[in-house]
Amino acid sequence: MPDIFDVMAERRSIRKYLEEDVSERDLNIILEAACSAPSAGNLQAYDIVVVRDPTKRKLLAKASYNQTFMARAPVHLVFFSVPRRSARVYGPRGMELYSLQDATIAATFAMLAAHALGYGTCWVGAFDDNAVRGILDAPQDRRPVAIITIGRPGESGYRTSRMKMERFIFEDEYGRPFHHTKTMDKLIRPGCN
Numbered sequence: 001m002p003d004i005f006d007v008m009a010e011r012r013s014i015r016k017y018l019e020e021d022v023s024e025r026d027l028n029i030i031l032e033a034a035c036s037a038p039s040a041g042n043l044q045a046y047d048i049v050v051v052r053d054p055t056k057r058k059l060l061a062k063a064s065y066n067q068t069f070m071a072r073a074p075v076h077l078v079f080f081s082v083p084r085r086s087a088r089v090y091g092p093r094g095m096e097l098y099s100l101q102d103a104t105i106a107a108t109f110a111m112l113a114a115h116a117l118g119y120g121t122c123w124v125g126a127f128d129d130n131a132v133r134g135i136l137d138a139p140q141d142r143r144p145v146a147i148i149t150i151g152r153p154g155e156s157g158y159r160t161s162r163m164k165m166e167r168f169i170f171e172d173e174y175g176r177p178f179h180h181t182k183t184m185d186k187l188i189r190p191g192c193n
């Protein structure tokens with residue numbers, strides 16, 4: 001199993017998939033990883049819908065403004081925030097912020113776990129919320145936050161660049177650059193250093 005820095009360094013958005021299923025065992029590990037993520041007050045203000053049905057995957061691709069590549073991934077994990085679950089304890093901050101963060105972190109954990117197991121993933125955020133809710137029969141108070149497509153990679157993806165770190169990482173006050181020293185080569189994306 002690769003270590004976490006290998007996974008972070010090697011993960012790329014993958015938009016081509018082989019016709020091979022995600023094994024039941026691996027899917028369960030990915031979901032366990034998602035549920036191991038931290039959440040505000042440990043309330044886990046998110047729901048996850050595992051979508052394997054080919055017709056629903058096609059509909060989700062359509063609801064994502066025709067991102068047709070999605071349908072070829074054998075598994076979609078749809079992460080919904082559950083604002084009221086967090087609001088019960090944290091009020092408006094839980095409603096507007098923590099529930100989105102809980103869902104986002106869980107999706108990130110799932111994505112990294114999938115890569116550690118040799119799958120390719122893509123984070124899809126561009127979709128029509130109502131259409132996604134409709135396809136999955138989700139209650140109106142659930143907000144779809146991310147669809148993570150998962151499948152065996154049919155491409156290696158490319159190493160995307162990053163902004164120069166001094167542009168957005170500051171020390172002690174906004175605008176004063178943090179002086180970063182390149183330390184782990186494999187994590188350095190083009191342009192960031």
Ligand SMILES: Cc1cc2nc3c(=O)[nH]c(=O)nc-3n(C[C@H](O)[C@H](O)[C@H](O)COP(=O)(O)O)c2cc1C
Pocket residue numbers: 011012013014015067122123124125126127157158160
């Ligand atoms: C919030 C969010 C929304 C995204 N939405 C989409 C999307 O709708 N479709 C897509 O193909 N990629 C989407 N991506 C993937 C990004 O394009 C990708 O992460 C970025 O270009 C960096 O490339 P990398 O993931 O290979 O490092 C999204 C990523 C994030 C984090």
